[in-house]
Amino acid sequence: MLIRRASDIKPSEITPEHIYRSRRHFMRDSLAVAAGAGAGTSALALPGSWLEARDVKPGEPIGEQMTSESNATSYNNFYEFGTDKTDPAEYAHEMTVDPWTVEVSGEVEKPGRIGLEDMLAGIDLEERIYRLRCVEAWSMVIPWIGFPVKKLLDKFKPTADAKYVEFKTLHRPSEMRGQRSFFSSIDWPYLEGLRLDEANHPLAIFAVGMYGKLLPNQNGAPIRLVVPWKYGFKSIKSIVSIRLTRRQPRNTWNDLQPSEYGFYANVNPEVDHPRWSQASERRFPTTLLRPNRIPTRMFNGYDEVASLYSGMDLAEHY
Numbered sequence: 011m012l013i014r015r016a017s018d019i020k021p022s023e024i025t026p027e028h029i030y031r032s033r034r035h036f037m038r039d040s041l042a043v044a045a046g047a048g049a050g051t052s053a054l055a056l057p058g059s060w061l062e063a064r065d066v067k068p069g070e071p072i073g074e075q076m077t078s079e080s081n082a083t084s085y086n087n088f089y090e091f092g093t094d095k096t097d098p099a100e101y102a103h104e105m106t107v108d109p110w111t112v113e114v115s116g117e118v119e120k121p122g123r124i125g126l127e128d129m130l131a132g133i134d135l136e137e138r139i140y141r142l143r144c145v146e147a148w149s150m151v152i153p154w155i156g157f158p159v160k161k162l163l164d165k166f167k168p169t170a171d172a173k174y175v176e177f178k179t180l181h182r183p184s185e186m187r188g189q190r191s192f193f194s195s196i197d198w199p200y201l202e203g204l205r206l207d208e209a210n211h212p213l214a215i216f217a218v219g220m221y222g223k224l225l226p227n228q229n230g231a232p233i234r235l236v237v238p239w240k241y242g243f244k245s246i247k248s249i250v251s252i253r254l255t256r257r258q259p260r261n262t263w264n265d266l267q268p269s270e271y272g273f274y275a276n277v278n279p280e281v282d283h284p285r286w287s288q289a290s291e292r293r294f295p296t297t298l299l300r301p302n303r304i305p306t307r308m309f310n311g312y313d314e315v316a317s318l319y320s321g322m323d324l325a326e327h328y
């Protein structure tokens with residue numbers, strides 16, 4: 011298996027072009043899938059040899075510094091567990107993630123429900139180091155483990171009428187205290203959507219791991235979307251349903267505050283949020299004295315997606 015330490019990765023490789031070229035493929039057998047795993051055993055595990063070889067030093071300077079694993083797993087947005095940044099790390103362990111199935115429905119020739127193990131069988135997992143830019147103007151650089159969204163959608167054969175994809179998070183108030191809260195104004199479950207051509211773009215992935223390990227619950231275990239050229243709220247966590255549609259689906263933040271959060275949500279330094287500028291961002295690690303403010307880049311620096319939006323007014327379609 012071709013695995014390099016994070017310190018061997020050149021800063022330029024954070025750009026996706028280079029990631030394509032140096033894509034580290036993990037063989038199918040790099041996932042130990044314990045069929046019929048007993049109680050208390052995770053049905054899904056990354057092998058010990060993989061973890062040892064990876065030897066990540068979180069926060070190691072690699073040009074654009076990788077965010078430390080402790081930052082990325084303790085400062086989170088996952089409103090199902092509360093609105094404070096520390097709530098997900100504190101309470102997300104209350105969510106059961108094994109077993110897990112995802113239902114794929116709508117405009118597909120072969121609708122169905124698929125278990126996580128079956129989903130990953132035959133799929134090569136890759137590591138992708140991506141910037142994550144939150145609409146709140148903080149950002150991180152995170153090494154995800156996952157696979158292109160298109161690989162899963164194609165298994166269900168989208169019909170010619172499929173134009174959009176709707177994603178839905180688990181709705182289980184008994185295990186998600188934010189969903190039980192009287193103060194929550196969100197109409198659960200959390201919903202997100204993409205145009206089908208956006209979902210099919212090679213940069214859009216489903217992540218099942220980060221920092222060489224399975225995804226922690228607070229980061230959206232066992233499977234979440236990662237769309238690096240869009241604001242973080244598009245990267246929906248703990249997905250249980252995928253529906254292909256003819257019409258543009260709803261998305262939670264747009265439902266809540268349509269003048270502030272759009273459907274497209276492409277990172278764009280020229281279109282400010284009504285209440286703050288989007289021209290710059292605080293890149294982790296940040297402190298009060300050293301906010302580490304850097305300029306925000308169009309499409310979060312992933313210029314190769316620009317052709318998806320040619321002819322569109324991105325101030326109108328924010």
Ligand code: MTE
Binds near residue numbers: 085244245
């Ligand atoms: N998905 C669900 N289901 N619920 C959420 O509250 N928050 C979003 C997104 N996905 C959210 C979600 C927002 S606003 C961001 S910035 C990212 O998750 C944060 O991902 P992270 O906590 O892994 O950094």
